[in-house]
Amino acid sequence: MNTISEEESTEILPCTARSSPSGSSPPPKRCLKEDDVFMERAFKQARLALSEGEVPVGCVFVQGDQHVICEGRNATNNKLTGEAHAEIKCIDQILAQNAKTDWSRVSLYVTVEPCIMCAAALKMLGVGKIVFGCHNPRFGGMGTVLDAMSVACSCPSPYIRSDVRSEEAIDLLKVFYAGINPSAPEDKVKKKKRAEH
Ligand SMILES: [Zn+2]
DSSP states (O other), X not given: OOSOOGGXXXXXXXXXXXXXXXXXXXXXXXXXXXXXXXXXXHHHHHHHHHHTTSOOXXXXXXXTTTEEEEEEEOOHHHHTOTTOOHHHHHHHHHHHHOTTOOGGGEEEEEEEOOBHHHHHHHHHHTOSEEEEEEOOTTTBTBTTSOBGGGSOSSSOOOEEEOXXXXXXXXXXXXXXXXXXXXXXXXXXXXXXXXXXX
């Protein structure tokens, strides 16, 4: 499914206008409804990551507020590289498909606040809108540890919405860090975390 319902897709949302990076004015209601749809897809990816023994972070990139162009999940353990964050993997795929992607029309939905590395990449690309779940107290690059969005450069700042289903995102992380792999047999439950997002 690449689009939301026909009724909802008749018009591009004005939320791409990004009224203010600080989010002082709420996004239009339709935008909130679409946010829910895409965040659910991001959570599906996060749950898949958890089942694969990865830090449960999932994301979805949407073009024009309705067309999913990429979705992915964290893979740092399986790929043995700290760069295999969900967002970076998707960015690479999107650029491979279309190097001239208009990032100002792209929205990112991700279950956890992007880390400093990912936030800087998103800022440099000029991604138009970022919706995330819980804050990332160790590596958050959207203001929690560092605000990559405030870096002075010519790149436009995105519209940002945070704390979307944040408790659910935290619960998934807690399951991972407690070493509880829901897809593993009980006697093979991991005792230790293997890596961190
Ligand atoms: Zn990251």
